Amino acid sequence: MDGSSRRPLGRTGLSVAPIGYGAFKIGRNVGTKYPTAYDLPSETEAARILNEVLDLGIDLIDTAPAYGTSEEIIGRSIRHRREEYLLATKVGETFADGESHYDFSGPAVDASLDRSLRRLATDRLDLVSVHSDGSDLAILERGETLDTLARRRERGDLRLVCFSGKTVEGHHAAIDTGLVDCLMVEYHVEDDSQREVIERAHAEGVGILVKKGLASGRISPDRAIPYCLAPEGVASVVIGSLTPRHIAENLMAAQNGPFA
Numbered sequence: 001m002d003g004s005s006r007r008p009l010g011r012t013g014l015s016v017a018p019i020g021y022g023a024f025k026i027g028r029n030v031g032t033k034y035p036t037a038y039d040l041p042s043e044t045e046a047a048r049i050l051n052e053v054l055d056l057g058i059d060l061i062d063t064a065p066a067y068g069t070s071e072e073i074i075g076r077s078i079r080h081r082r083e084e085y086l087l088a089t090k091v092g093e094t095f096a097d098g099e100s101h102y103d104f105s106g107p108a109v110d111a112s113l114d115r116s117l118r119r120l121a122t123d124r125l126d127l128v129s130v131h132s133d134g135s136d137l138a139i140l141e142r143g144e145t146l147d148t149l150a151r152r153r154e155r156g157d158l159r160l161v162c163f164s165g166k167t168v169e170g171h172h173a174a175i176d177t178g179l180v181d182c183l184m185v186e187y188h189v190e191d192d193s194q195r196e197v198i199e200r201a202h203a204e205g206v207g208i209l210v211k212k213g214l215a216s217g218r219i220s221p222d223r224a225i226p227y228c229l230a231p232e233g234v235a236s237v238v239i240g241s242l243t244p245r246h247i248a249e250n251l252m253a254a255q256n257g258p259f260a
Contacts, residue, residue, distance in 0.1 A: 005017070005018055005254070005255045006018075007234070007235045007236060008207075008235065009160075009181075009182060009207035009209075009235040009236075010181065010182055010201070010202075010205050010206050010207030010208070010233070010235070011181075011205030011206070011207075012159075012160055012181050012182065012207055014086065014126075014160075014207075015235075016059060016060045016086060016235050016236045017057055017058050017059050017060065017236060017251070017254075018225075018229055018235075018236055018237065018251070018254035018255065019058055019225070019236060019237055019238075019239060019247070019250050019251045019254050020058065020060030020061070020062055020088075020209065020236040020237065020238040020239070021050075021053045021058050021060065021061050021062065021238070021239070021240070021241075021247065022062050022211075022238045022239055022240035023050075023061060023062060023063040023067060023070045023073075023074060023240065024063075024064075024067045024070065024240045025038065025040075025041075025240045025241070025242050026040070026041055026046040026049065026050070026067075026069075026070055026073055026074075026242070027040070027046075027063070027067045027068035027069040027070025027071070027072075027073055028040075028066075028067050028068030028069075028070065028095065029068075030098060031095065031098060031099065031100070033216045034216050034217055035216065035217055035218065036217070038242065040068075041242055043073055043076070043077070045242075046073045046077060047073070047076070047077035047078070048244075049242060049244060049247075050073075050074065050077045050078045051077070051078060051081070052244040052247070053244070053247060054078065054081055054084050054085060056244075056247060056248055056251055057251070058085075058247065058251060059084060059085045059086055060085065060086045060088060060209075060236055060238065061074060061078075061085050061086070061087055061088065062088040062089075062209075062238045063087075063088070063089050063090075063120075064089055064090035064093065064129075064131055065089070065090065065091075065093065065094050065095075065112055065115065065116060065131075066090070066093040066094055066095040066100060066131060067095075068095065071089065071116055071119035071120050072119045074087075074120055075118075075119050075120040075121035075122070076121065079120075079121040079122065082122060086126040086127060087120060087122060087125055087126045087127070088125075088126060088127040088128070088129065088162070089116045089120065089125055089127075089128055089129075090128065090129045090130070090131035090164065091104075091108075091109045091112040091113060091116075091128060091129075091130060091131060091145070091149070092104045092108075092109070092112075092130050092131040092132065092133070092139075092145065093131040093133065094112075100133070102133045104130070104139050104142065104144065104145040105144055105145075106144040106145070106147070106148040109144075109145055109148040109149065109152075110148060110152070113125070113128065113152055113157060113158070116128075117157065124156065124157060124158065124159065125157065125158040125159070126158070126159045126160060127158070127159065127160040127162050127181075127182065128149055128152075128158045128160070128161060128162065129162035129163065129164040129184050130145050130146065130149070130162070130163045130164060130165070131164055132163070132164060132165040132166055132170065134166045134167070136163075136165040136166060136167045136169065136170020136171070136173065136174070137167070137169060137170055137173055139170075140163075140170065140173045140174060140177060146161065146163075146174075146177055146179045146180070147179075149161045149179070150179050160181040160182060160207075161179055161180050161181050162180060162181060162182045162183065162184055162207075162209070163180050163183055163184070164183070164184035164185075164211065165183070165184075165185075166186070168193055168194060168196065168197055171183050171185060171194065171197040171201075172197060172200065175197075175200060175201060175204060175206055180206060181206065181207060182201075182206055182207030182208065182209060182235075183197065183201055183206060183207070183208055183209070184208075184209045184210075184211050184238075185197055185198065185208065185209075185210060185211065186210075186211055186212045187210045187212075187213065187228055187231075187234075188210075188212065188213050188214065188215045188219055188224055188227065188228060189215075189219055189223065189224060189227050190215050190218070190219065191215075195231060198231045198233055198234060199231065199232075199233070201233055202231075202232050202233025207233075207235050208231075208233050208234045208235055209234075209235060209236050209237075209238055210228045210229075210234055210236070210237045210238065211238050213225065213227075213228040213237040213238075213239065214239060221239075221246075221249060221250050221253050222253050224237075225237055225239075225250060225253040225254050226253065226254075229254060237254065
């Protein structure tokens with residue numbers, strides 16, 4: 001991949017490919033918001049996909065404890081290439097018995113980080129997001145979640161603290177804390193309500209990652225990706241796929257633009 005297409009992640013000093021890989025589909029296929037059902041790949045198939053993603057130059061791998069077996073598969077499949085990618089996971093949500101469970105307390109965050117480090121077979125996490133259930137302001141007002149992440153950041157277990165919320169007010173409040181390095185926001189042609197958050201984050205040096213840029217598969221990549229990358233300050237659009245050809249096409253759409 002042409003290095004000129006890389007984008008800065010706010011004031012963090014890091015840059016990323018314009019497309020990140022969302023590893024939801026390699027680990028979970030129940031309780032999803034995708035319009036069509038899909039089979040989980042075998043671990044061999046998932047390893048091939050992950051390695052092809054890295055071969056394309058996509059260097060942000062995004063997972064979460066709520067993504068089924070995704071963390072374990074990543075840990076077993078590409079730990080030998082650990083220096084080639086930024087590893088992002090989350091805290092706050094787990095998924096068991098067909099439903100999500102949320103716990104944003106300090107002890108739960110600590111335990112989640114320890115599990116993720118083991119599952120991902122690494123001694124550090126590059127980016128950890130708060131996996132909000134939608135109660136963004138309540139999570140932030142409690143303070144425990146971000147404070148715990150900041151403490152673990154100081155200890156060296158993670159590099160960047162991120163907030164993956166659902167509301168405009170929550171993302172503004174996350175910036176106000178002064179503790180977050182980046183935000184993960186839903187932004188696409190059918191919902192641009194986070195545009196003001198993106199603009200403020202860029203002005204204040206907070207990195208922006210876009211999630212659900214294809215609206216769970218409702219918008220074509222050729223239309224969605226240039227739109228998502230257009231606002232100044234957006235570093236990468238995180239997209240999941242089980243087809244390496246589609247991943248390569250997404251990267252091509254990101255590199256070709258146009259952006260406005």
